[in-house]
Amino acid sequence: MQYTLDDLSSFTGVDQETLTSYEEEGLLESHGDVDHAPKYGYDSLLALQQIMLYRERSLSVNQIKERMQSEPKELLGRLHDHRLHLLRESSRIHTLIQSVDETIESLELHKEIEPDHLFRGFSEEERSEKKGPSLSPSEIEMELSNSTTRVQEEYLSSQETLDMINEQLQQAMERGLTPASEEVQRTVRMHLDWVKQFYTPTATIYKGLADLYVDKIQYREIYNRYHPGMAEYMRDSMLVLADRELK
Numbered sequence: 545m546q547y548t549l550d551d552l553s554s555f556t557g558v559d560q561e562t563l564t565s566y567e568e569e570g571l572l573e574s575h576g577d578v579d580h581a582p583k584y585g586y587d588s589l590l591a592l593q594q595i596m597l598y599r600e601r602s603l604s605v606n607q608i609k610e611r612m613q614s615e616p617k618e619l620l621g622r623l624h625d626h627r628l629h630l631l632r633e634s635s636r637i638h639t640l641i642q643s644v645d646e647t648i649e650s651l652e653l654h655k656e657i658e659p660d661h662l663f664r665g666f667s668e669e670e671r672s673e674k675k676g677p678s679l680s681p682s683e684i685e686m687e688l689s690n691s692t693t694r695v696q697e698e699y700l701s702s703q704e705t706l707d708m709i710n711e712q713l714q715q716a717m718e719r720g721l722t723p724a725s726e727e728v729q730r731t732v733r734m735h736l737d738w739v740k741q742f743y744t745p746t747a748t749i750y751k752g753l754a755d756l757y758v759d760k761i762q763y764r765e766i767y768n769r770y771h772p773g774m775a776e777y778m779r780d781s782m783l784v785l786a787d788r789e790l791k
Contacts, residue, residue, distance in 0.1 A: 546575070546583040552592060563592075569609055571595055590619060597626045635742060640665030642743045649748055664743060709735050713778060714770040723781035729788070732781045736789075747790035754782035 553560050566572045567582075572591055574582030591612070598608040643664045650657045712731045721728050739745055745753065757763045758779045767775035 546585060547589070548581060548583065552584060552588070555589070556592065556596065558592075558596070566592070566595060566605070569605055571605070571609055571612060594619070594622060594626075601629065636665050638665075639742050642745065642749060645749050645752065646743075646746065649746060705734070705738055709738070710767065710770050710774075713774060713781070717771050717774060717777055723777060724784045728781050729785055732778075732785045733789075735778075735782070736785060745790065747786040750786045750790055751783055754779040754786070757782075 547555075549560050549563060552558070552563055556563075563572065567574060572584065572588050572595075574584050574588065594612060595608055598611065603611070643661060646657055646661055709731055713728070716725070716728045716731065736745075736750065739750070739753070757767060758775045764775040767778055771777075
């Protein structure tokens with residue numbers, strides 16, 4: 545299927561002038577002749593997605609051009625790299641949100657929290673730099689490779705744990721167990737332990753996370769794929785655990 549410049553702008557929200565500049569830089573390729581408006585194929589949509597993902601990472605157009613033209617990786621490899629970056633950033637932002645929530649709660653209760661809790665989730669650029677010995681390009685590449693492998697392994701392990709928790713909750717729902725039942729609470733306690741990998745939630749924060757699983761459609765859909773109504777079941781189970789075990 546062929547798409548117009550107007551189509552691309554409509555799909556992405558990027559103005560036509562910017563899209564045209566991407567084409568002038570050789571990042572997008574159109575089809576057609578001088579007598580007709582340029583047309584773009586599915587390959588152009590994929591290229592545009594790459595451009596926008598790199599822009600999300602604050603890369604300049606020249607940096608994007610260099611990566612897309614000289615990086616010895618196929619599209620699928622780049623997408624896996626983007627996905628890993630987004631997962632790491634998602635975890636960081638999630639931690640930042642919880643830090644802010646904890647600070648709000650502490651101010652409302654007129655109490656101080658641990659100083660390091662105030663600064664969880666900030667990117668390294670925002671912190672005081674500790675300069676160590678300079679590394680060679682090959683050592684830097686090795687460090688990045690090891691870091692990427694470690695994050696991938698941690699992510700896969702984390703997802704396996706979540707899948708197991710969700711499957712156990714699905715089975716509990718199908719058996720008619722209530723959210724307050726001891727078996728369900730043991731399963732939700734595993735979820736709480738998983739959350740503690742990133743931060744230590746108070747009862748208020750954990751309840752807020754429970755509500756998020758229902759209020760946000762992207763989370764609700766994930767849980768309801770396991771069983772209709774499972775998002776609400778998860779929320780209710782988390783609320784019980786928060787009341788019983790968290791302060």
